[in-house]
Amino acid sequence: MLKREVAKRVFAKEFEACRELEKSERPASETADSKSPNFLISPLGLILNRVFVVGVLTELDSIGIQNEMWKARIVDPTGAFTVYAGQFQPDASIFFSTVQVPAFIALTGKARVYEPEPGSVFISIRAEEANVVGEDIRNRWVVETAEQTIDRLETFSDALASRYRGETLREYLLERGASEELAEGISIALERERAPQEFSKQLRVSIREWLRTLNLESEDTAEAKADQKEFVLELLREMAGGKGIDYAIFVDAAVSRGVPEETVEEVVRSLLAGGQCYEPKIGIIRLVG
Secondary structure, three states, rough: OOOOOEEEEEOHHHHHHEEEEEEEHHHOOOOHHOOOEEEEEOOOEEEEOOOEEEEEEEHHHOOOOOOOOEEEEEOOOOEEEEEEEEEOHHHHHHHHHHHOOEEEEEEEEEEEEEEOOOOEEEEEEEEEEEEOOOOHHHHHHHHHHHHHHHHHHHHHHHHHHHHHHHHHHHHHHHHHHOOHHHHHHHHHHOOOOOHHHHHHHHHHHHHHHHHHHOOOOOOOHHHHHHHHHHHHHHHHHHHHHOOOOOOOHHHHHHHHHOOOOHHHHHHHHHHOOOOEEEEEEEEEEEEEO
């Protein structure tokens, strides 16, 4: 009996950059036989079949014609996951038929890749289970996922610096304490022509920005920024209600009340990245909850 693959934590930005991992690319083992699950691989060498993600459910559509099928969009601080659930995912389908948008949700599912033509790749998740969670759970997932991603980035940087490739690189990474799967994944990723060095650089810079959005206040200006954030939040609640508001109109209103425009933009970026508000339509912002 095949074991169930562990659900990996991964940010949307890295997930959407994944591509299918051919069985022929993996060393001969029980994980590479004809009955093994299909895997994806990220530019950093993360090999995955199932994922565990937490974010804001911002869009939900019933797209089934003869059979029930749901399509959802789940946003994390780095981007968005596209999720599907149908008749073969009864628990997830029941959840999507009752959940209200927007909401913080935690979801486990299988990664899927669809390539209708060369160069056109769509990455999605086939949902298995989903639940509504609180903002604290979402924040914890962001921090833990960032920690795992940073560890992977460090190992990847070490691999680049070593200039080893193939089996020599794999053995080198194992000696340095990397897991067998990550050592294998990085060795494979570096054989592909997808500019992984540039991707890793962008991801490292972005993680710092994403983590800062979880807590807007710095030590030096904590009280002042807390007051500004609370004022902008209250104004957004007052003006947007449950329908949302045009972003430009909201900025003008906040500025007319004495809040600097750059502060408004900073707070809104923080709210968007932190999942406290979202854009149901381009140029419209709406609070979650």
